Amino acid sequence: MTHNSIELTGISKSYGELTALGKIDLTIKRNEILTLLGPSGCGKTTLMRIIAGFETPTTGKILIDGKDSTTLAPERRPVNMVFQKYALFPHLDVFDNVAFGLRLKKTPKDEIKREVTKALELVQLESYKNRWISELSGGQAQRVALARALVNRPAVLLLDEPLAALDLKIRHHMLNEIKRIHEETSTTFVYVTHDQDEAMILSDRVVLLNKGGIEQVGGPEDMYWSPRTLFAAKFFGDTNIVNGVYHQNGKGSGHVQLPFGRYDYASKSNIGTGPVHVSIRPETLSITPAQGQPSDGEFVGKVKDTSFIGNRVIYRVAVADGTLDLKCQQLPTPGTHTLSPGTQVMLACKPESFVVLPA
Secondary structure, eight states: OOOOEEEEEEEEETTTTEEEEEEEEEEEEETTTEEEEEETTSSSHHHHHHHHHHSOEEEEEETTEEOOOOTTOOGSSSSSEOOOOOHHHHHHHHHHHHHHHHHTTOOOOOHHHHHHHHHHHHHTOOGGOOBBBGGGGHHHHHHHHHHHHTTTSSSEEEESSSTSSSSSHHHHHHOOOOOOOOTSSEEEEEEESHHHHHHHOOOOOEEEEEEEEEEEOHHHHHHHHHHHHHHHHHHSSOOOOEEEEEEEEETTEEEEEEETTEEEEOOSSSSEEEEEEEEEOOOEEEEEOOOOSOTTTTTEEEEEEEEEEEOOEEEEEEEEETTTTEEEEOOOTTOOOOTTTTTTEEEOOOOGGEEEEOO
């Protein structure tokens, strides 16, 4: 019988009167990369520590590979953890750091040498086996920590903000390394981060946590384009939140009135007539210098400021007679200039990309 890697049922955690986690129900599939995402204090590290066995849940049950592990000690679970601060031993070289867990299990020397060599090859550090930890870069040290965790062949690898201490370029490189390592093993990865970019690059699925509960679960594209709550829309990516009124004409049809225009919008859920918040992603707004009167679907604005970020230009534009600012994003073209503050522009949006949420 094939089991999911982890099944959490009714998991909660309280410290006296403080509730760190409400009742969590979550299934983590075998061999997937699942990311626990959310702001500081949302409960993601508490949930990971419960899976690892470092915390005991106040209520609920944990199954790991079909076995009830709710009260099982950490060392008896088929789980290993990689920490933000690596927790490597400075008095041991790379080989001995990776071999540490195998030696605790009294594994034969020949097998230790074979398994450590394979683990170091997996993280592409086989030529570093005799280096001291102090001689490694941050990215190399993190790969040693990964090798040490993987050498024991865990069913589940838990990674608690493992790249937070690295600079941006190394962090992106390590994300690709983690994806490669995952593809070459049969291990389920559970990754904790507060960084939405890490979650989008790495994950098969994302669990967005908020105030100890699950806000939404889905693939990166679903989380970005189809947020189900205002919190999810604001947290996952950059967006404009515009207040408006939705008028339901009939089943699945209607229009939304915004400060800068009226747009037909076929609601996928029965919103009903009333106040709404509309999420509009900056990249779905087109922006051009104003020439004459606005065409159908266009509206007038004035550039307030610009930010050139190399692969994109972000404009903040005042619309609706200056009562509302919208962010717009454009791909730059070599040899062209960004629009300067004060420029009159025409904006147009795509109602099919709106996410309309009841206010």
